[in-house]
Amino acid sequence: MARLTMSRGSSCVLSLLVVMCVGASAARPDPEESLAAANGTCRSRVEPFGYGCEEHMVTTQDGYILSLQRITSGRRGESATGGGGKVPVLLQHGLMMDGMTWLMNSPNESLGYILADNGYDVWIANTRGTVYSLGHTSLSSSDPAYWNWSWDELASNDLSAMLQYAYDQSGQQKVHYVGHSLGTLIALAALSDQQQHVSMLRSAGLLSPIAFLNKVSSPLTLAAADVFLAEALYWLGIDEFDPTGTAVHGLLTDICKLPGVNCYDLMSSFTGDNCCLDNSSVQTFLAHEPQASSTKNMVHLAQMIRRGIIAKYDYGDASDNIKYYGQATPPAYNVSAIPDGFPLFLSSGGRDSLSDVQDVRRLEQALKSHDSDTLTVQYLADYAHADFVLAGNAKERVYGPLMAFFRLQDK
Numbered sequence: 001m002a003r004l005t006m007s008r009g010s011s012c013v014l015s016l017l018v019v020m021c022v023g024a025s026a027a028r029p030d031p032e033e034s035l036a037a038a039n040g041t042c043r044s045r046v047e048p049f050g051y052g053c054e055e056h057m058v059t060t061q062d063g064y065i066l067s068l069q070r071i072t073s074g075r076r077g078e079s080a081t082g083g084g085g086k087v088p089v090l091l092q093h094g095l096m097m098d099g100m101t102w103l104m105n106s107p108n109e110s111l112g113y114i115l116a117d118n119g120y121d122v123w124i125a126n127t128r129g130t131v132y133s134l135g136h137t138s139l140s141s142s143d144p145a146y147w148n149w150s151w152d153e154l155a156s157n158d159l160s161a162m163l164q165y166a167y168d169q170s171g172q173q174k175v176h177y178v179g180h181s182l183g184t185l186i187a188l189a190a191l192s193d194q195q196q197h198v199s200m201l202r203s204a205g206l207l208s209p210i211a212f213l214n215k216v217s218s219p220l221t222l223a224a225a226d227v228f229l230a231e232a233l234y235w236l237g238i239d240e241f242d243p244t245g246t247a248v249h250g251l252l253t254d255i256c257k258l259p260g261v262n263c264y265d266l267m268s269s270f271t272g273d274n275c276c277l278d279n280s281s282v283q284t285f286l287a288h289e290p291q292a293s294s295t296k297n298m299v300h301l302a303q304m305i306r307r308g309i310i311a312k313y314d315y316g317d318a319s320d321n322i323k324y325y326g327q328a329t330p331p332a333y334n335v336s337a338i339p340d341g342f343p344l345f346l347s348s349g350g351r352d353s354l355s356d357v358q359d360v361r362r363l364e365q366a367l368k369s370h371d372s373d374t375l376t377v378q379y380l381a382d383y384a385h386a387d388f389v390l391a392g393n394a395k396e397r398v399y400g401p402l403m404a405f406f407r408l409q410d411k
């Protein structure tokens with residue numbers, strides 16, 4: 001299988017915002033293989049533990065065919081299908097990750113299983129470009145046009161399609177959302193831009209929130225951002241940002257030669273010092289990730305890191321921006337426009353070098369018209385970026401408080 005070959009033939013660096021692999025490049029699986037692989041998640045990772053699991057597909061308005069896994073029942077067996085009235089939760093992974101994010105640890109430790117065991121109807125999203133969601137109504141993933149998107153489209157198209165689908169399938173029940181890393185930015189952008197999402201959502205839990213990226217402290221990430229901006233034309237010509245490919249290998253090799261950049265422990269360099277990862281979940285991670293993204297998405301993130309604002313993708317010159325947006329600069333997303341009454345749970349870590357403490361404070365400031373009933377803020381001094389989904393103690397530290405927050409909204 002392509003994905004296993006990829007992890008064996010290369011040495012990967014764990015980071016949930018940027019995953020770099022150095023080594024042999026793997027062939028991309030075709031969309032049918034990708035759907036079979038998704039089926040494999042239910043079979044290999046969910047059903048063996050005694051959970052019910054279904055494979056679903058949804059097509060976005062721009063033609064991307066995305067797969068979702070639905071965990072229909074917990075280990076005790078009550079099913080979500082058949083009008084059980086369970087509350088749906090949509091889980092959205094971060095950059096270069098996929099839905100496996102929520103299933104990496106044991107059923108007692110990973111959020112996907114824990115929610116199912118607590119009676120929720122769990123929907124696991126896989127965004128375009130991940131191995132589970134490579135299908136398109138007219139494009140092949142080897143077409144440059146397939147990779148012509150950034151997180152703007154993940155917010156406006158992928159999230160709306162998956163949310164609408166989970167909402168409809170669960171009998172039009174409002175959905176709780178949980179995002180990690182880039183999955184939080186997608187939600188913040190969608191919520192500030194498109195009010196119709198609010199009517200389908202009960203609340204959003206944002207783990208290791210990414211919104212303002214102005215204070216990112218990792219020298220490695222900053223150097224990567226500079227390369228993307230300085231060499232945007234070159235990088236955009238590559239279309240697909242394949243972390244196992246030679247272009248990315250070259251990028252990493254060059255960056256690691258820069259003074260002040262420490263590549264000795266790459267994972268900590270990107271994510272910060274994770275306190276509580278266990279070795280077996282890291283091994284599971286390396287066997288399944290990283291997933292590809294689009295180069296345009298990486299350039300868009302680099303723009304945010306260097307400019308400190310949350311705005312749509314900048315085409316780089318005024319006339320192109322006018323062509324796409326009707327104005328010379330890309331429109332900003334206004335997170336303060338998220339309705340005050342919409343419940344948000346923010347959980348951030350003191351050692352996270354991507355979701356920096358100062359950037360999270362700025363986000364909290366932007367949301368300050370929320371009161372304490374609608375904004376819950378959690379701060380874990382010893383957590384870094386990956387701990388929120390991979391730590392062995394995340395159930396006690398994060399998921400318990402998150403579910404308590406959900407229960408308040410469900411009353």
Ligand SMILES: *[C@@H]1O[C@H](CO)[C@@H](O)[C@H](O)[C@H]1NC(C)=O
Nearest residue numbers: 032034035036037039040055
């Ligand atoms: C997924 O598994 C089901 C049940 O075995 C099967 O009917 C279906 O064809 C599979 N789908 C894909 C895309 O492999």
Ligand SMILES: *[C@@H]1O[C@H](CO)[C@@H](O)[C@H](O)[C@H]1NC(C)=O
Nearest residue numbers: 075105106107108109117395
């Ligand atoms: C998981 O949790 C259940 C219920 O709390 C417990 O009975 C079981 O021993 C735990 N399993 C592991 C592997 O820790």
Ligand SMILES: *[C@@H]1O[C@H](CO)[C@@H](O)[C@H](O)[C@H]1NC(C)=O
Nearest residue numbers: 143144145146147148149324
């Ligand atoms: C990318 O999409 C834009 C429209 O958003 C289009 O103008 C452009 O030609 C596309 N580029 C490629 C390579 O498909």
Ligand SMILES: *[C@@H]1O[C@H](CO)[C@@H](O)[C@H](O)[C@H]1NC(C)=O
Nearest residue numbers: 278279280281282283284286
């Ligand atoms: C982690 O697990 C891998 C594979 O099982 C093993 O080779 C490695 O020695 C382990 N590392 C630690 C620190 O336990």
Ligand SMILES: *[C@@H]1O[C@H](CO)[C@@H](O)[C@H](O)[C@H]1NC(C)=O
Nearest residue numbers: 332333334335336337338369
């Ligand atoms: C953002 O939204 C808030 C709340 O609706 C509004 O007061 C503020 O003026 C907006 N900011 C911008 C720059 O549009």
